[in-house]
Amino acid sequence: MRTVTLGLNVDDCAAPSMETVCRKLRDKILSRASRLVETCDRVGRKYGIPVTNKRIAISPASHLVAGHGQTAAVAIAKTLDEAAAACRVDLVGGFTALVHKGIAPADAVIMASLPEVLSQTKRVCASINVASRRAGINMDAVAEMGRVLLRIADATKAQSGFGCAKLVVFSNIPEDNPFMAGAYVGEGEPEAAVNIGVSGPGVVSSALKRRIAMGGKLTLGDLAEEIKITGFRVTRVGELIGREVAAELGVVFGIVDLSLAPTPEIGDSVGEILRTLGIEKIGAPGSTAAVAMLTDAIKKGGAFASSSVGGMSGAFIPVSEDAALADAAARGHLSLEKLEAMTSVCSVGLDMIAVPGDTPAETLAAIIADEMAIGVMNDKTTGVRIIPVPGAKVGQLVEFGGLFGSVVVMEVRNTGASGPFVRFGGRIPAPIQSLRN
Amino acid sequence: MVVSLPEAVAPEALAERVRGPASSGLQVLARRLTTADLAPPVQHGERFVMTAFGRDKPGIISRFSQYLAGKDVNISDLSWTRSQADFVMIAELEIPPPVEFHVVQADLEEIGREEGFTVKLQHENVFVATNQLRLKHSV
Missing domain, CATH: 3.30.70.260 (ACT domain)
Known part of the structure; x- marks a missing residue:
């Protein structure tokens, strides 16, 4: 069980004085989330299935920042950090702004405060939604995020630009996503809800290996069936635990996110599944087809298991957080371009990728724009979590530690050649797919 | 097997009747139900x-x-x-x-x-x- 995330709407903490905002925010989080960790631990013990991560997500911090300035934004972030620590929660998401059609003043404050916030807090995670199917791609926001990424990397250069690992730039951000760094509580969500991520790449690869070891002539259809059955079981167990935690906390159960979310532990890896499916070098031709089959089979099993599926529900391929993917990147099997292709058939985009720190802001923006285009045109969520590591060169190993893992700095080809495109700015119009009514 | 009989029969006699001749090789044990047997099973944990x-x-x-x-x-x-x-x-x-x-x-x-x-x-x-x-x- 990868994650249990308690989503809280904190809009009622808004106030004219920032001291009041911070006090109300701290009180609300402590009153609603202080039992989260012990409850998850107790239910996990009961079933012998530990809940790895316990997290909190809030409604967009931009709502609380409205009418205030950057000092206030940093104060809110620090309050979130302290409140999360008091609840023994490792990450808190929702330092979020939605700017897919335009940047409101409060959103601009959120974006400008990111270098300070992500360098001065430990647990706060940020997300900026710069594109959507209905609005298209806000290229002014994309260009700004390219610059902001470099500023965050610089502010956290002692930790190899780690601040950028706590920020996702999204298209079509899900409102009930339990996974960090992109979790936040969207409009229309309940006041408080438990959303869970069931994970299980390790479970899927062991099931496949068992099936293959049983022998007999197997086709990819048979293996897809095995993945589907495993997806069903994993989802059922996840929902059982999630519902029990929600009931004990006295909040509603929200959704199960079916996403396969790897951890740096050996074997708990989406890359390992691809290897089991016969892709000997991850990134080789066939990788995109394999990840497509995997994601689809998981969705089919999960959708039958639960009527409360939501979040991102795909497969994650976060390079540093997945031992087999990190290894493939280090050996040069996996390029940025192939990763991008793989993200077109699974969530959640270019995730946990390290690139040289001297990559120009406009090139970072163009990488974001490409990924946003995949999301907008295919009506799916995509995200970019990219770390321009200050002073690092291609092939250098960067250690982020813990769940964030380690990864080599990947090559960005044709750097500096997208400047004029990004500088046009404005908005890439919503695609024809947006006219669905 | 739980049985109820129209007339009072001693448990041993019942067992013997069910067992039949010694050559059958069947092992049969009969005993009278007590109120404790009829109570719903207590769940332990x-x-x-x-x-x-x-x-x-x-x-x-x-x-x-x-x-x-x-x-x-x-x-x-x-x-x-x-x-x-x-x-x-x-x-x-x-x-x-x-x-x-x-x-x-x-x-x-x-x-x-x-x-x-x-x-x-x-x-x-x-x-x-x-x-x-x-x-x-x-x-």
Whole structure:
């Protein structure tokens, strides 16, 4: 069980004085989330299935920042950090702004405060939604995020630009996503809800290996069936635990996110599944087809298991957080371009990728724009979590530690050649797919 | 088997009638039901499902049941099937609160390894969630 995330709407903490905002925010989080960790631990013990991560997500911090300035934004972030620590929660998401059609003043404050916030807090995670199917791609926001990424990397250069690992730039951000760094509580969500991520790449690869070891002539259809059955079981167990935690906390159960979310532990890896499916070098031709089959089979099993599926529900391929993917990147099997292709058939985009720190802001923006285009045109969520590591060169190993893992700095080809495109700015119009009514 | 008879019969006489001639080789034990027998079974702790499979061998059931009895774990249901040399056993266990589930789980797996059996112990709810199509909770 990868994650249990308690989503809280904190809009009622808004106030004219920032001291009041911070006090109300701290009180609300402590009153609603202080039992989260012990409850998850107790239910996990009961079933012998530990809940790895316990997290909190809030409604967009931009709502609380409205009418205030950057000092206030940093104060809110620090309050979130302290409140999360008091609840023994490792990450808190929702330092979020939605700017897919335009940047409101409060959103601009959120974006400008990111270098300070992500360098001065430990647990706060940020997300900026710069594109959507209905609005298209806000290229002014994309260009700004390219610059902001470099500023965050610089502010956290002692930790190899780690601040950028706590920020996702999204298209079509899900409102009930339990996974960090992109979790936040969207409009229309309940006041408080438990959303869970069931994970299980390790479970899927062991099931496949068992099936293959049983022998007999197997086709990819048979293996897809095995993945589907495993997806069903994993989802059922996840929902059982999630519902029990929600009931004990006295909040509603929200959704199960079916996403396969790897951890740096050996074997708990989406890359390992691809290897089991016969892709000997991850990134080789066939990788995109394999990840497509995997994601689809998981969705089919999960959708039958639960009527409360939501979040991102795909497969994650976060390079540093997945031992087999990190290894493939280090050996040069996996390029940025192939990763991008793989993200077109699974969530959640270019995730946990390290690139040289001297990559120009406009090139970072163009990488974001490409990924946003995949999301907008295919009506799916995509995200970019990219770390321009200050002073690092291609092939250098960067250690982020813990769940964030380690990864080599990947090559960005044709750097500096997208400047004029990004500088046009404005908005890439919503695609024809947006006219669905 | 629970039976009710129209006339009073001593348990021994009933057993003898069912047993038939000595050459039948049947073993029959009869006793009168008490009120304690009729009370609904008292549940001791949370319910778990144990599955074990491997090659059949003498004493395998007693190996597991002796360990469970030593931990004060009640076996509330037990069934097994055998197909050629393969033996599959499914037991419903009630683990009393002071006993840690993960200790029982680890011990059973260890006994399984010694005996060449694969053993799984799951909370009843997990078993139901992963094996039953229709669940009780609503959306």
